[in-house]
Amino acid sequence: MTNSRRNMLHFVHVMLVILHCFNAGFCTEIDSITSTQSLRDPGILSSPGGVYKLGFFSPLNSTNRYVGIWYNVSATTVIWVANRDKPLRDSSGVVKISGDGNVVVMNGEEEILWSSNVSSSQVDSIALLQDSGNFVLVDHLNNMSTIWQSFEHPSDTIVLKMIIGENTRTGERVKIESWRSPWDPNFGNFSLGMGSASIPQVYIWKGSHPYWRSGQWNGQIFIGVLEMYGTTRGGFRVENNSEDTLYFPGPSGFNSLMTFALDWKGHVIQSYWDENEKDWKITWSAPKNDCEVYGTCGPFGSCNNLQSPICSCLKGFEPKYREEWEKGNWTSGCVRSRALQCEVNNKNNSGDSSKEDRFLKMELMKLPDFAERSNTREDQCRSQCLGNCSCIAYAFVSGIGCMSWTNNLIDIQQFQLWGEDLYIRVAHSELDMHTDHQKGITKIVIPVIIGTLTLCVCLIICSSRMTRRTGVKTKEVVSVDNKNPVHMEEVPVFNLDLLENATSRFHEDNKLGQGGFGPVYRGKLEDGKEIAVKRLSKASGQGLEEFMNEVLVISKVQHKNLVRLYGCCVDKEEKMLIYEYMPKNSLDVFLFDEGHQGILDWRKRFTIIEGVGRGLLYLHRDSRLKIIHRDLKPSNILLDNNFNPKISDFGMARIFGSDQDQANTRRVVGTYGYMAPEYAIQGRFSEKSDVFSFGVLVLEIISGRRSTSSWIEMPSLSLLGYAWKLWNEEDLSTFIDPFILNPSTKMEIRKCIQIALLCVQEFAEDRPSISSVLVMLTSEISSLPAPLQPAFTQRHEIRETKCTLNNISITNLTGR
Known part of the structure; x- marks a missing residue:
């Protein structure tokens, strides 16, 4: 045998081995599946650039085998499954081209489990x-x-370049469907796709019912997705030709490894591959809360996640079933309180135009579902709706035009930052009712007030006479401003002997701390309940008024992020407040004490930031009183066993009237480093002065340093100034506490620093409200306002606030 013939036979033998290797699935990867080349478990089909792989896999906690596609960078991220409802029970599976030219998945018995099923x-x-x-x-x-x-x-x-849409001619819909569970890729309960309507929307359905809705497409964004208002186009494109089609943009300007996945619980999650951290980063998800779940508040109900309860009826409507509504079952929704005038006119065949229906404007709304669009100009949109008795609401949105509703208004949500104006049709009599109601209140209240004052005068006279006869004094605590007297009947009163027994006669071993008010002791009542006793020090120069004020304020509020007042004690010259005992003490211990540093990881710190924000929101907006705290700082944030925060120390708090935005004081009291400039210099305080203190607090939580600390790197800069300097230099690593600094938390911490800088702006009008702060903290808004230079960037500037201006003195600037 010649050498050339021997070499040729060797070549043929090698080729036969290679072909056998491919067909048997022994080799690692192939580039195509043909009638002569199949893919056997555990073989791999690779895309030309190596971006994706197709092969056999088993989900977590499962031995079943499926054919799927996954990213080369992340084998656990499966984006497509062929035989999702017919798993392979062993590793005998094969992907091949069948005799009729379809690509199929077969088991060891050559049973077809899945096929492309194309007849042509x-x-x-x-x-x-x-x-x-x-x-x-x-x-x-x-x-x-x-x-x-x-x-x-x-x-x-959904991956880039994939099209999700609905053919309006055939009704065929391309949609994605969730897995049944994390370990079962079979068809689950949820699906996502385009809705069939004149205005494109994206829906998540649970079975056949809507579960989440994106809101209408205005040519740039989906107006029901709050996060899109802060971004450019949001990463979507919708085209209307022969079909409504949802496009995801190509790699230009976006990370090519980006997915939109629908998980088994019905949440759509947008994420991208971070090459530096070798991990997927979630940039947005929905629904995030109950208000984003479709129809939570039922027809004619509006949802606001920052309120409690979250559902309320639209103006002019009332709960359909009040008993269910009050129990928190809102799905039955609301009904009109009064009939529309146009309906009355039609029924009575009359045309009384003097009392025609009106429209009530609702701002910053997620618009309802089932909108009808017309080409009517903006100035004619209202009159068009008013002229049609079936039209119950309208809106005009740039990029969409005139929208109107003739069915139930469903899936409405109140936003805090962005949204659209919605005009609700109400009867003229509804507006008259509000006016008559106000007049009626006036007629009733004035006589009641006069009668009450007369009765009070009589009681005071009688009380004075009884006091002179018996020598007994009425126990009464009067607030600082003498406008809101607090009687002991409003607050449980503890006996001094009881508190002495509970605290072992105020033994030093039970002393928890010392503030400007006086010492705080730990105690245990006879029933085992642990308490904290705040005892007014006789040497305190500020305690008496703060004691009086704190009883007034804290006795009238209750929230999970506010410390709970059990009662007080006024006995034998002693004045004490009795609070719930907080086992973890105050936040400053964990931030600034060397022995406790490192205990608070970033998750705990973020929970504390959010909890304090929710406590402030309750004080400013949701409680029956509008309260400005005026002394927010780490030592006044107490922590329970789970490190949940509770705002404490209301001695400096002030109650506002419902229509009051700010107030002035000649007695400026507070803590060095936390006071807003308008308060420290001019004595003017408002909600925004609490927001300023909150911003300082957030920066302390992130940095692990006090606001009054000097920085070795820049000793002339304050905490605010140092954060501002590093923000501009885009180098925040040296500002962030090393105990919480790691790649997985850096972006979220940076976002919190940006929000904190917005809170400490020099002018109050430049600061966000605490409700806006919470929206920014808890949502995936990717574009936040850019902060300006904050107040008090230089350390000497803060010291210069210790001056007198317009007869307003800065006093009591020591820590409490």
């Missing part, structure tokens, strides 16, 4: 995996034309 497929077809993640069946004899593609039959994930 070609016998000489080829299956390829593209770098877009699209698994395609092509006719290689006809210019590689596509016969079938996985993008038209997605699983639970």
Whole structure:
């Protein structure tokens, strides 16, 4: 045998071994599946650029085998599954081109578990995996034309260049469907796709019922997705030609490894691959709360996640079933309080235009579902709706035009930062009722007030006479401003002997701390309840008024992020407040004491930031009184066993009237480093002065340093100034406490620093409200306002506030 013949036989033998290797699935990867080349478990089909892989996998906690597509960078991120409802029970599976040209998945018994199922497929077809993640069946004899593609039959994930839409002619819808569970890719309860309406919207359905809705497309964004208002186009594009189609943009300007996945619980999650951290980063998800779940508040109900309860009826409406509504079951919604005038006119065949219906404007709204669009100009949109008795609401949105509603108003949400104006049709009599109601209140209240004052005078006279006769004094605590007397009957009164027994006669071993008010002791009552006793020091120069004020304020509020007052004691010259005992003490211990540093990781710190914000929101907006705390700082934030925060020390708090925005005081009291400039210099305080203190607090929580600390790197800068300097230099690593600094938390911490800088702006009008702060903290808004230079950036500037201006003196600037 010649050498050339021997070499040729060797070459043929090698080629036969390679072909056998591919067909048997022994080799690692192939680039196509043909009529002569199949893929056997555990073989891999790779896209040309190596972006995606197709092969066999088993989900977490499962031995079943499936054929799926995943990212090369993350084998656990499966974006498509072929045989999702018919798993392989062993590793005998094979992907091949069948005799009729379809690509199929077969088990060891050659039973077909899945097929592309194209009737017009070609016998000489080829299956390829593209770098877009699209698994395609092509006719290689006809210019590689596509016969079938996985993008038209997605699983639970949308990737770039995939099209999700609905053919308005045929009704065929391309949508994604969730897995049944994290370990079962079978069809789950949820699906996502475009809704069939004149205005494109994206829906998540639970079964056949809507579960979440994006709001209408205005040509740039979906107006029901709050986060899109702060971004450019939001990463979407919707085109209306022969079908409503939702496009995801190509890699230009966006991370090419980006997904929108629908998880088994019905949440759509947007994420991208962070090459530096080798991990997926979630940038947005929905629904995030009950208000984002479709129809939570029922027809004609509006949802606000920052209120309690979250549901309320639209103006002019009342709960359909009040008993259910008061129990928190809001799905039955609301009904009109009074009939529309146009309905009355039609029924009575009258045309009384003097009392025609009106529209009430609701701002910053997620608009209801089932809108009808017309080409009417903005100035004619109202009159068009008013002229149609079936029209119950309208809105005009740039990019959409005139929108009107003739059915139930469903899935309405109140936003805090962005949203649209919605005009609700109400009867003229409804407006008259409000006016008559106000007049009626006036007629009733004035006589009641006069009668009450007369009765009080009589009681005071009688009380004075009884006092002179018996020598007994009425126990009464009067507030600082003498406008709100507090009687002991409003607050449980503790006996001094009881408190002495509970605290072992105020033994030093039970002393928890010392403030400007006086010492605080730990105690235990006979029933085992632990308490904290705040005892007014006789040497305190500020305690008496603060004691009186604190009884007034804290006795009237209750919230999970406010410390709870059990009662007080006024006995034998002693004045004490009895609070719930907080086992973890105050926040400053964990931030600034060396022995406790490192205990608070970033999750705990973020929970504390959010909890304090919610406590402030309750004080400013949700309680029956409008309260300004005026002394927010770490030592006044107490922590329970789970490190949940509770705002304490209301000695300096002030109650505002419902229509009052700010107030002035000649007695400026507070703590060095936390007071807003308008308060420290001019004595003017408002909600925004609490927001300023909150911003300082957030910066302390993130940095682990006191606001009064000097910085070795820049000793002339305050905490605010140092944060501002590093923010501009885009180098915050040296500002962040090293105990919480790691790649997975850096972006969220940076966002919190930005929010904190917005809170400490020099001018009150530049600071956000605490409700806006909470929205920014708890949502995935990617574009926040840019902060300006904050107040008090230089350490000497803060010292210069110790001056007298317009007869307003700065006093009591020591820590409490």
